[in-house]
Amino acid sequence: MAWFVQYNQANIGYVISSEFSIDELIDAFCDYYQVLSAYGSTVFFKLGQPEAIYILLSDKTCLLWQWLTQAWLPTREGWEHVHRDKTFEAKETRLPYRLSDGQWALLGEISRRNCIEMVYQHLLHFFPTALEQHAAPLLWIKGWVEHANTLQFETDVDVLHFFNILALLGEEVIHSDRYLHIRQLLETPSEQTPSMRVAMADKLAHKEAVDAK
Numbered sequence: 603m604a605w606f607v608q609y610n611q612a613n614i615g616y617v618i619s620s621e622f623s624i625d626e627l628i629d630a631f632c633d634y635y636q637v638l639s640a641y642g643s644t645v646f647f648k649l650g651q652p653e654a655i656y657i658l659l660s661d662k663t664c665l666l667w668q669w670l671t672q673a674w675l676p677t678r679e680g681w682e683h684v685h686r687d688k689t690f691e692a693k694e695t696r697l698p699y700r701l702s703d704g705q706w707a708l709l710g711e712i713s714r715r716n717c718i719e720m721v722y723q724h725l726l727h728f729f730p731t732a733l734e735q736h737a738a739p740l741l742w743i744k745g746w747v748e749h750a751n752t753l754q755f756e757t758d759v760d761v762l763h764f765f766n767i768l769a770l771l772g773e774e775v776i777h778s779d780r781y782l783h784i785r786q787l788l789e790t791p792s793e794q795t796p797s798m799r800v801a802m803a804d805k806l807a808h809k810e811a812v813d814a815k
Contacts, residue, residue, distance in 0.1 A: 616652045619672040630669040634658070637699045640706035644698065653677045657708050662687040664699070678715070718743050720758060721765050729769035749776075753788060754796040763804040764788075770811040781810060 620627055637647045648654045652675035658664055659673055672685040701709070721743050725732050736742040743765075750756075750764040767775055767784065775781045776788070787803045794802070 613652050613676065613678055615650065616655065616676065617674040618670050620670050622669055627669055630666065633697050634666065634699055637701055640701050640703045642700075651712075652682075653712050654709060656682050656684070657705050657712075658699075659684045661702070661705070662690060665693065665696075668692040714744075714747065717747055717758065717761060721747065721761060724762055725765060725769060729766075732765075732769040753800075755800050757797065760797050760800050763800040766804045767800075767807040770807045775807070781807075784810070 618627075622630070631649055634647055634649055636644055639645050647658075655673070656675045656677060658666060659670075659675075667686045667690050670686060672683070675682040675684070718740060722733070722740060725739075725743075733739040746765065746768060747761060750761050753764075755761055755764050767788070771781055771784070775784055779785070784803050784806050787799050787806070792799065
């Protein structure tokens, strides 16, 4: 445990305690790679992410507790230690596991936080000056991620395309008519998917940036 605490990074891996063998635990965890969303659709669940599994294990009736006694989880907010409730009773397994409305909302927050951090690292590497213009870059990113989502740019790739455009041309690409052809491509639904439109807008933004030099 000590070496894990010393060398591990937040939100990467975790430690569990169990009375069962490794093979039995593998079989048990495999049952949770796919779960049901709060709306009943099947989704892949990131079992290896501590913040995600913490949401699952915070449900004291979750049948994973049939296989675990304790878990130590390094989240971005610090370490979380959870354990099997004394009142837990193993029941017949009902799979796939269905996430509650509250769990679904919390997982959405994790996804948004992951997206913001991804964009920050992307801009830091490719467009550091875009970050330097803002006293609170993470809040700036958060606001524009939300705006991108309202335009139906929801995948990681879509969002990165969107931020490439902001970094290359500035916020006036949205707030003015200077790059009207790009703004219309971003904001106007068409036969193209949102992913196709934002990718094309990114190409046009790069062309505008090159032509301006």
